[in-house]
Amino acid sequence: MLKKLIKITAITMISGSILFGASFDTQAEKDRKAFVNYFMKKFENPVKNQAEYFPYTSVEEIEKNYIYPLKFQDFQDGPLSWYRPSKEQFAEINEFPPYEIPLDDGKELWVKPFANGNTYSTCFPDMAIKQNYPYFDVKKNKVVTIGEAVNECRVENGEKPLKYGKGDIAKIIAVIAEASRGKEIAIKIPNENAAKAYDAGKKLFYKQRGYLAISCNECHVQSSGKRIRAEALSPALGGTTHMPVYRVKWGGLGTLQRRLAGCVKDTGSEKPKMQSKPLKELEYFLTYMSNGMKLNGPDTRK
Amino acid sequence: MKKLLLTSIIAVAFLSGCAMTSPSASNDVDSAIASAQMKYDKAHSEMVAWGKTKSLIKKAKKLAKTDPKKAIALANEAAYQADTALAQSEEFEKTWQAAVPK
C-alpha cells in the first residue's frame, strides 16, 4: 500500500513537473510553428500563390526574380533567400567577403590578453555558443544577449565594457558567430518571467508604432517577399541567423541589437537604446521564432 | 471717456484677435513647452514616442526667447505628436494580436 502510494506520488510529481516545465513555452511553440508555417506556405510557390501573397507583384517578375520553393534552412539568408538579383550580387561580393577584415581584427582581439593575463577564452572556452543567445538568465531574471555576455567577461576581468552596436564588440561577436556556424538556434523559455519577456518581445514585434503606424510584422512577415522600391523585404524567419552583419551602408560590422534599433526607428519611432529591456525582449522573441535553424554569421548585406 | 472706451475696444479686439490666430492649445510659450514635455515624457516612458518629437521640443526651447510664436508652434506640434502616439498605442493595443499568424 505504502509502496503504491509512493509510486503514485512519484508519478504525479514527475508528470506534474513535465506539465509544469512544458507550460512556459506552450504558447511560444504554438506561435513558432504557425510562424514557420506561414513562411513555408508563402514561399512554396509564389507564382501559384501570387493572388494570395503577392498581389502587387506580377507573375512575370516572380518568375524572373524569385527563388522558390524555399526550404526551412534557406531562410537563413534573409532577403537573399528569395530575391535572385540580391542573391547574385552578394554571391559576387562574398567571393571575398568584406567582413573578413573585421573578423581578422576580432581574432586578434580574442587572443590578446587582458591586463590580468586572461583572454576571452577564459570566459568562453567553448566558442560555439551563439545558438544559445539570447538566453533568459533565471538568476538575474532578465534576457542576456551575446553582447552583454562579452562585456560581462570584460568587466569580470577588470576591463572596461565595450560600446555596443559596432566596432570591437561586433568583431568579437563575429568570432563567436563564425565558430558557431552550423549550430542550430536553441532558445529556451525556462520560467514564467521568461515567458513574459517573450510576450513583451512578441508584442513589440506585432504592434504598430511610430508616425508611420507600422509594425515589424507588416514589413517582415506580411510584406516579406515584396519590394519597397529596391528594398527586398527580408522574412523575419531566419532574421537573426547571419548576425553580426557587414553592411555596405555601415561600411563595417554591426550587431543584431544595432539592426533591430534601426528597424524600430524606421517605423517613425524614437530609436530605442541598444541592450534596453524592450529591444532585448524583441531579440529574444525573434530569435526564438528561428529555433532549429542553422547559424551562418557573419555575413554581408546592403 | 469716449476715447478711453475706444482704446479699450481696440485693445480687446487686438487681444482676442491675437488669441484667435494662435493655435488653440496654448499661447504661452513656457506652458506650451511644459505641456509638450510632459506628454512626450509619458510617450517616451511607454516607449511609443515618435522619432522627431524630442527634437521639436529641443528646438522650441531654443527659440522660446527669440521667436516665441514659432516656439509655441513647435511645442504644440510636439504635444500633438505625443498625444497621437499615446492614442494610437492604446488603439493598437486592442488589435495587434489579430496579426499573429495562427
Next chain:
Amino acid sequence: MGIKAIAKVKKDIATVKLLVKHPMATGSIGGGKGEPKFINHLSVKHGGRVVFDMYPTSAISKNPYVKFAFKGAKKGDMIVVEWKDNTGATEKKEIKLK
C-alpha cells in the same frame, strides 16, 4: 593596413583574389569633408614580371577587392602584392600560390 589573399593555381593559371584594408576615402572629391585618401596604384609581380597593374581611384569601394588571373604559374610560387596611395603610403606583401 593589411592585405588578405586567396591565391590558387589550377594547371598553369593562377587565380588571385585580394582584399586590401584601406579607407578609400572620397573626401572632398565627392563634395564631402576631409582629405581624399585612396590607393592609386596596385600591382602584383610574379618572378619579377608584372602580372597585374591597376590604377584605382576613390571610386573603388572601401577595403578594395580585386580578382584577376595570370598564366605561367605553379603551386608554391610567390607573388608580391604592392600598393601605393595618393598620400604616399605604401604596403608590400609576399603571398604563396596554393
Next chain:
Amino acid sequence: MKRRNFLGLGFTTMAVAALQSASSASILTEHPKAFEAKSSEEAIKNAFGTSDVIKDDKATLKLPDIAENGAAVPVTVSTSLENAKTMAIVIDGNPRPLAAAWELSEGTIPKFSTRIKMRKTGNVRLIVEDANGKLHETVKQVKVTVGGCGG
C-alpha cells in the same frame, strides 16, 4: 611615352622597362588629367588621346541592373581582344568619372573583378584599348537607389 610603348624596341629597352616596372611611366603618371576629368568624354580623351570609340561586343561589362548599394557595386570587366593594352571603367554619374584603369601585360588574362562606388543611376562604360590603339566601348546602365532599411 607609355611604358608599353617600349615593347618591341629591342631586348635592352624591354629590360629597362621591366626594371622600371609599373611605378615609372603609366597611365597615372603620363595622363594624370584623365583621373581629374569631370566628364566621361574628357576622361577618355585625356587617357587615350581620343574619345572616338568603336561600340562593339569586344568588351564585356558585367554589372547588376540595380545596385544593392551604390557604395559597393560588384563589377567584372573582360575583353576578347588579344593583346589589349589598357582597360578602364568610366562612370558617368561620378564627380570624377574615371574609376579605375588596368594596364595589361603578356600573360595577364584580360578579366578583372572589383567593386565600384556609384553616386547615382547612370551609365558605366568599359573602354578597352586594343593593340593598335583603337578604343572599344561597352555601356551598361545601373540603377542606384538609396538603399538599406534599419539604421
